[in-house]
Amino acid sequence: MERLIRSTQELLWERGYVGTSPKAIQRAADAGQGSMYHHFAGKAELAKAAIERSGAELRAAADAQLTGEGSASARIAGYLERERDVLKGCQVGRLTADPDVIADPMLRAPVAETFEWLRKRLAEVVAEGKRSGEYPDSLDPQRIAATVAAVLQGGYVLARAAGSSEPFELAVQGLIDLLPEATK
Amino acid sequence: MERLIRSTQELLWERGYVGTSPKAIQRAADAGQGSMYHHFAGKAELAKAAIERSGAELRAAADAQLTGEGSASARIAGYLERERDVLKGCQVGRLTADPDVIADPMLRAPVAETFEWLRKRLAEVVAEGKRSGEYPDSLDPQRIAATVAAVLQGGYVLARAAGSSEPFELAVQGLIDLLPEATK
């Protein structure tokens, strides 16, 4: 069951929902058809479990970077510049390209919640930066939070298009250049 | 032939390469199998023609916004705030989620070229802004160009995840807030 979920996460990441067949999942998990259909009602149920797991992983990784000491800009820059397998893309953001995920409330919900959480968490960090005097009062935390999240997701898109992580890194550095600086 | 290409563009936009079958294309174009295979060697050839067309459309639309009078910031803001069907996403960026597109040089090339062109064009506008004194000398055109393109692509991702165009608009406004202002 554990292997089924992990294999589904990996396949959804690589090939998306439409491109992932139950058979491929079984092969990757080294499990039979009977086993899969015993634990999960079908492809959608299994995908739901996998997406929820991926969302939890993304939140945990982001929270680790955004919580702790350091200025708001330093924490945001740390999050932006963290080691990533850029050409693989984002395992959660990737699913927004899947029409069957977007159309099914059960599958879209964990994706929506993950990015809602991320934007809220980033907005908190920006708000802290305003309170500490690091950022001007005019800065809108919700806007900046969305911009930061978008640069990452869009950076993946540009990198995969180019076949190189360079555009991702340019986009991230460009955003860091634009953010008001504390000590940086 | 024209209808085949247009229908393929539409289906690639909605469902991606993996999610689009020759049969679905024929149905949408109201063409028979024989007709499709007479004009194109197969699914990949047809997709190539459709992607090239979509890339040309994206370039034309962006160029129209970025060329002309107005400060660099005004033109960039105009491009960012242009009317878009946000929840549909980007017809070219969307394809970066398709493993079969990324893996096939013939299919990835038009996607890569489109975004290379876009980043170069945006960098030119930023460079013009520097020359006119609108932007400080420290600003890196290539970085800012990548950031602008990434905010759009990432904005689509966030919007589709949320089922609302709001995060897209927040991300765009956040970026405009961060860009050095001329008259704005």
Next chain:
DNA sequence: GTCTATAAGTAGATAGAC
């Protein structure tokens, strides 16, 4: 719980008539 058998439907293409 896991396995194998079976099945209706689709994917992607080829063949040959018209």
Next chain:
DNA sequence: GTCTATCTACTTATAGAC
């Protein structure tokens, strides 16, 4: 140029044995 027939493989399950 376009049509219909045909084909192999894969998709997404269900059924029932073990």
